[in-house]
Amino acid sequence: MSATPGTHMKHEIDQQPAIFADLLAAQEQFAEVAAVIAERRPRFALLAARGSSDHAALYAKYLIEVLLQLPVGLTSPSTTTLYGARPDLTDVLLLTVSQSGGSPDLVAVTESGRASGALTVAVTNTTDSPLASAAELSLNIRAGAEQAVAATKTYSATLLALYLLIDAIRGGGAALARTLPDLAATTLADAADPVEEAVQRYRFAGRMVTTGRGYSLATAHETALKLAETSYLSARSYSGADLLHGPVAAIDAETAVLALCSAGLGGESTREVVEAVHQRGADICAIGSAASKTPAAHRIPVPESAEEIAPILEILPAQQLALGLALARGIDPDNPRGLQKVTKTT
Structure with missing residues (x-):
C-alpha cells in the first residue's frame, strides 16, 4: 500500500477517461461476442456477480430488458454451490461479471450453466482467470491492474463494457458512448x-x-x-x-x-x-x-x-x-x- 493515504484510489479514479477511450477503441471483441449471442437468439438472460460487480450486473439488467426486450434474472449462486440446483438453461444467456474472475462460486455457476445448456459469457478484468476459462466466451474490460481495495476504475469499465456488448447485440455502433x-x-x-x-x-x-x-x-x-x-x-x-x-x-x-x-x-x-x-x-x-x-x-x-x-x-x-x-x-x-x-x- 502507498504511504500516502488514498493515493491508489485517487490515481485509479483519475485513470477512468483514458480507460473509456481504450475500451471504445476495442470494438472488435464486443462485435464478435455480440454476433454469437445474436445468432443463438437467447430467450432469457441470467446475470451472476458479487459485490460491485453485482451492481454492474443490475445496470446490465436494465439495459437488456429495455434495449433488447429480453426478460432478465439475477442468479443466487448458493442455489448451485450449496443446494446443487441444476435448472435447464437451454437457450439462456448467462453473463457472469467479476473483475478478478477468481470467485469460486461464480466459476461454479458458470460451469454448471454451461453444462446445462446456457451460452456463457464472462466479463472480467483478468483474461487468464478461472472464470474466463470456464465460460464459452469472455470479454476483457481492459482496466489494468487495480491497486486500491475499493473498486473504482474496474467498476466503471465494467459498466461501459456491458453497455458496449448490449448495444452491439442490438446492432448499435456505440454512437451514444463516443463522447x-x-x-x-x-x-x-x-x-x-x-x-x-x-x-x-x-x-x-x-x-x-x-x-x-x-x-x-x-x-x-x-x-x-x-x-x-x-x-x-x-x-x-x-x-x-x-x-x-x-x-x-x-x-x-x-x-x-x-x-x-x-x-x-x-x-x-x-x-x-x-x-x-x-x-x-x-x-x-x-x-x-x-x-x-x-x-x-x-x-x-x-x-x-x-x-x-x-x-x-x-x-x-x-x-x-x-x-x-x-x-x-x-x-x-x-x-x-x-x-x-x-x-x-x-
Missing part, C-alpha cells in the same frame, strides 16, 4: 469543488441513504457500498419506489440523502421521491445532470448524456466523495480494515 472519455474528464474536473464542499458538509454524518431509479439504481447501490467500505459510514441504498414504502419513516433531519438525478425518466421519477424526502427535513445532495432541477441542500452536477449511459458518469463524483470523506475522517481508503482486494466466496 464518454471527454464527458468523464469534464465530470472529474467540474465535480472537484462541489465534491470538496460535500465532504466538509458530510464528514461528520453518522448515516447516509442513497437512492435512484431506473439505470441509476446501480449507482445508488455502488455509492452506498463505497461509502461503507472506505469511510465506515452506515450507508443504505434504496430504489426511489422502495424508499417511499417504509424506509422513509426513518429519515429525518439527521439523515444525509444522496439522490441520483440525471436527465431522463429515472431522474424525473427520482425528483418526485426527493421532494417527499425533502419534506421530512433530510439533508439532500443531488448528483447528476438534472441536479439543478432537484430540491436539495447541495448539488454535484454531471454533464448530460443519454440516460442509459448516465450511470457511467454519475459514479465518478460518487467515488471522489467516498475518497474525500474517508480522508477527512482520518481513514486510509487504500487500506480499509478487514477488507481484501479479492473476496473468495463459496
Whole structure:
C-alpha cells in the first residue's frame, strides 16, 4: 500500500477517461461476442456477480430488458454451490461479471450453466482467470491492474463494457458512448469543488441513504457500498419506489440523502421521491445532470448524456466523495480494515 493515504484510489479514479477511450477503441471483441449471442437468439438472460460487480450486473439488467426486450434474472449462486440446483438453461444467456474472475462460486455457476445448456459469457478484468476459462466466451474490460481495495476504475469499465456488448447485440455502433472519455474528464474536473464542499458538509454524518431509479439504481447501490467500505459510514441504498414504502419513516433531519438525478425518466421519477424526502427535513445532495432541477441542500452536477449511459458518469463524483470523506475522517481508503482486494466466496 502507498504511504500516502488514498493515493491508489485517487490515481485509479483519475485513470477512468483514458480507460473509456481504450475500451471504445476495442470494438472488435464486443462485435464478435455480440454476433454469437445474436445468432443463438437467447430467450432469457441470467446475470451472476458479487459485490460491485453485482451492481454492474443490475445496470446490465436494465439495459437488456429495455434495449433488447429480453426478460432478465439475477442468479443466487448458493442455489448451485450449496443446494446443487441444476435448472435447464437451454437457450439462456448467462453473463457472469467479476473483475478478478477468481470467485469460486461464480466459476461454479458458470460451469454448471454451461453444462446445462446456457451460452456463457464472462466479463472480467483478468483474461487468464478461472472464470474466463470456464465460460464459452469472455470479454476483457481492459482496466489494468487495480491497486486500491475499493473498486473504482474496474467498476466503471465494467459498466461501459456491458453497455458496449448490449448495444452491439442490438446492432448499435456505440454512437451514444463516443463522447464518454471527454464527458468523464469534464465530470472529474467540474465535480472537484462541489465534491470538496460535500465532504466538509458530510464528514461528520453518522448515516447516509442513497437512492435512484431506473439505470441509476446501480449507482445508488455502488455509492452506498463505497461509502461503507472506505469511510465506515452506515450507508443504505434504496430504489426511489422502495424508499417511499417504509424506509422513509426513518429519515429525518439527521439523515444525509444522496439522490441520483440525471436527465431522463429515472431522474424525473427520482425528483418526485426527493421532494417527499425533502419534506421530512433530510439533508439532500443531488448528483447528476438534472441536479439543478432537484430540491436539495447541495448539488454535484454531471454533464448530460443519454440516460442509459448516465450511470457511467454519475459514479465518478460518487467515488471522489467516498475518497474525500474517508480522508477527512482520518481513514486510509487504500487500506480499509478487514477488507481484501479479492473476496473468495463459496
